[in-house]
């Protein structure tokens with residue numbers, strides 16, 4: 001792969017600066033409070049730090065479409081586990097903190113494996129259930145935890161034999177917040193982070209590009225549980241006293257409110273949510289109790305009302321208010337790769353006797369379709385003929401009811417995520433782009449199966465080299481489909497035609513030998529269609545790709561396809577060279593209508 005030195009225009013730069021400003025403001029405010037404010041405020045800042053650590057994990061979880069209503073339980077587990085290790089077993093705090101974090105990770109893994117297969121409302125209900133069950137244990141185990149009256153006598157954290165006072169401990173907590181935040185910011189934009197965030201609405205697409213959905217979901221859950229445990233153990237050594245009410249359902253709900261309030265499209269949302277929530281609570285207390293002299297209940301009502309208004313005004317969280325999007329900060333200065341990447345082995349794809357039934361409906365009946373190597377094969381037919389269903393069977397999205405699919409003579413793997421490693425990449429008739437990611441990050445998902453870096457590598461920045469290569473290639477793929485200029489645009493700002501081109505760029509990122517395109521020209525204008533036709537021919541001739549295309553635009557199909565299959569009512573009605581098919585009377589009758 002060569003790198004060409006065309007630098008990108010600094011479109012991401014303006015947005016980037018805003019993010020930096022917010023980070024600096026938040027951390028500077030915290031630092032000033034830690035240095036100059038009274039012990040009372042230092043306490044608030046310390047608790048805000050603890051919450052920030054949990055909320056960062058919770059936000060990632062929510063960004064992957066998983067809702068946890070019991071996350072304070074992990075906070076409590078971390079707090080009680082570390083304190084009890086110190087109190088009963090004499091484990092020094094600095095050892096107990098990582099042990100308690102690891103314990104929460106293990107428990108999180110166990111609960112994750114048990115619950116993540118659940119769909120719809122069942123997952124949040126399960127998280128609610130274990131949240132309540134775990135916090136009930138803190139009350140019930142009186143001998144161990146001190147029950148409802150709490151656990152006392154927890155020592156403060158000591159460094160080099162000197163025990164830390166409140167201000168030092170709060171500073172330590174915020175040092176951890178800074179570390180977690182920056183590690184997390186890297187994870188968010190990493191190979192696994194992007195795919196994790198795709199799972200909320202596009203898990204089929206993520207699998208089709210090689211992601212093990214269950215594994216990625218479990219990883220994110222474990223990470224968030226571990227962060228809960230870490231935060232809890234820091235909290236314990238700061239407070240030196242634990243009350244089970246700090247880890248109740250109410251605490252879980254507050255954490256969730258902070259998460260939603262901040263927004264999950266960017267890691268900064270977590271910090272914004274925690275800050276805003278705490279400031280609101282503090283102001284409410286001051287104004288309502290001290291200035292107006294009203295009872296505490298009024299404060300809760302006002303707080304609730306303000307939160308509702310804030311969420312109505314900024315449904316995607318305070319990130320929208322701060323103008324922060326999840327733009328990709330490396331894009332503006334990364335050179336575009338000139339990829340004439342792999343020399344492809346000739347690859348064929350064939351369906352033999354494929355039948356697909358959906359309940360009583362037979363969408364495909366004994367279909368034989370052969371896509372020879374280095375050709376563009378067209379698949380046409382009226383709406384509802386079964387073209388997309390055949391696509392889904394040929395790419396492993398659905399298993400065939402009977403019959404089989406082979407890739408270069410080998411059977412198609414039975415797991416969707418393994419199909420990409422046979423060199424098959426596709427686009428979707430109903431565009432499957434991740435709305436929360438910009439164009440470039442969507443295209444990068446296509447390279448998932450070729451990458452190796454996991455969450456840990458991303459957290460410490462060890463994926464930098466791999467990412468830089470991928471970004472350069474993704475930009476090249478975008479240039480190839482004519483969209484280089486909009487690499488940092490949000491998906492929702494693109495017309496449907498361009499979204500389809502982004503899907504093609506994403507498929508190219510996988511460096512496939514076989515490319516399947518489901519109605520790629522729908523929504524394109526005439527010059528764009530010509531470009532698409534040229535692109536397909538270049539992929540066949542220059543890259544040696546095998547292409548299967550479903551398309552309604554006859555001019556495009558007739559112009560570039562080498563061979564055509566016509567589907568009608570789930571069966572192959574005709575096949576042949578484009579000009580033969582064009583003159584086939586059955587096809588004219590079934591497809592083009594009687595008047596043609």
Ligand code: ADP
Pocket residue numbers: 358361363381382383384385386387388389390
């Ligand atoms: P085409 O892409 O040629 O327009 P499709 O393959 O989408 O047609 O659909 C073929 C038939 O299969 C239609 O009758 C459609 O309603 C049905 N079908 C497609 N997918 C499903 C599904 N997931 N469940 C049930 N029926 C389906």
Ligand code: MG
Pocket residue numbers: 387388389429
């Ligand atoms: Mg279709």
